[in-house]
Amino acid sequence: MPTEPTVQGRVVAVHGRHYGVELSDGQVHKCFPRGKKADAAVGDYVQVRFQGNEEGVIEKRLDRKNLLYRSDEMRTKQFAANVDLLLLVVATTPAFSDDLIGRALVAARAADIDTIIVLNKADLTESLAEARARLAPFRDAGVPIVELSALDTAQTKAKLLEHIGGKTALLLGQSGMGKSTLLNALVPDAAAHTQAHSVALDAGKHTTTATRLYHLPQSGDLIDSPGFQNFGLFHLDPTAIEGGFAEFEPFLGDCRFYNCTHRHEPGCAILAAKAAGNIKPERHALYERILAENEAQQRY
Template identity: 50%
Template sequence: MPPGKKKASLALLDGQIVASFGRRYLVELQDGTTLDCVTRGRRGALACGDRVGVARSGPGQGVIEKLGARDTLLYRSDRVRQKLIAANVTQIVVVVAPVPTFHEDLINRCLAAAEHGGMSSLIVLNKMDLPQAKRALKSLALYEQLGYRIVALSAKRDVSQLLAFLRGETSALVGQSGMGKSTIVNALAPEAAVRIAEISAALDSGRHTTTHARLYHLGHDTHIIDSPGLQEFGLHHLDMGELADAFVEFRPWLGRCRFRDCHHMSEPGCALTAACVAGKISERRLESYRQLLRERAS
């Protein structure tokens, strides 16, 4: 390696991407200051939460020269491309609310992404102040039976009970838009949220909606990522076996079908179909799995 090059890499500052705007990134350095950064050349996509090495390029500005190893990567994918949501997340928090109506299929996809990516998950039912909340909570009973933790709260009133679930984790809040993700984050980290919102607005040509993920610190080992509303959550990056395995309650039945390469669609002797008929697996969950499989075939 030429001596000049070595010197340059020694001068890199360690940082973490706390917000991303297309090809521009807000990188927080270890002293808490932030740099408005670009990447050099056409390197692969970076995500909020990524640990990076940055070279200062001007006042308040930098160039991302190095991408650190990722512990986890949360992303969705369709036939043509992958869309990164956040990196180094340890826990996914799926936020739902009684209004607007939430889609169970999206919850299933988020949970499957978490299972596949080695992240734990938690469901938050927000807007418990609304009259429709009780019914919504009942409809989540299925997830509790599956072993997922559910926290019911009203972000407008009190989010403190959520703290115990977040401590020590880097949590990504995901879900449809309008569920209250940003309200929860603002309630948890009001000062950080305002500060990042201001910097972001300046970098993001004044747009005020959450169009990109943002990371906030709730403590030295507790971080939370607000993400833009999801409408779609494709899981094309999971092969068939991985997809079935990402539905936790399917696991005991896998490998028990008549055909070794069973897709669990309409094959005879399918152990998952049988488990569903016997009431051991929810029809809605199996249908979510089948829908995901159909999507990749089309």
């Protein structure tokens, strides 16, 4: 029996070992990995082989330029690949986590992904000043911040589409930040796409917690993911972690010791910059926490 040739597609949805793979004709097919290892993520390009039906086998994952992880207390899991831009959604209310923003920025810089912080619900002026003040350290570190109200569809498109055009952007945020409203403003038929992915995966309502890729009506792609609680950073070594802090960059290489950890060593340029007010204490404290957590993880 002749073997069918492989075709290239892109993973647009994942549910367990079920992959929704979109081919060049725009159709989404249910596919499975060959063997026990399932190492593809939403955004990956893959080679798929079909055997005369609608289901296919993923024969090969093509090289990716980056990969992002999410984690909880139990494990770290890959969830998005080949991302050009991170849209990190926060809101004036409810309160967002500075710690999670900081970790997301470290992960993005380590993966060479540009980031924009989207401050949603900017029309709620009574809490806008406080939100701006809390985001000031990230703005000072060079992260662009776009203020908008996702309920204003025209405003949302005007402020964000120019950044996403021709790119794959990842929409990320904690629950309650208005991420779904923002998605619906950018992708009016997102619900229809979600249903199509669900049918392709035979996963029904359970795919509401899945990561998915949508095509923007104008140009570019948007990967939406469930509200996150933590970022997977255990795969990063100390060099990648220090490189995740943009404000460290002007001082790296100026320490007295070549293997300086920037925590306690004499002649440390990073500690001197913190003492001089050029690095925020809370940002350096996050750096120390991430290093300590990764060191503790390696001991187990």
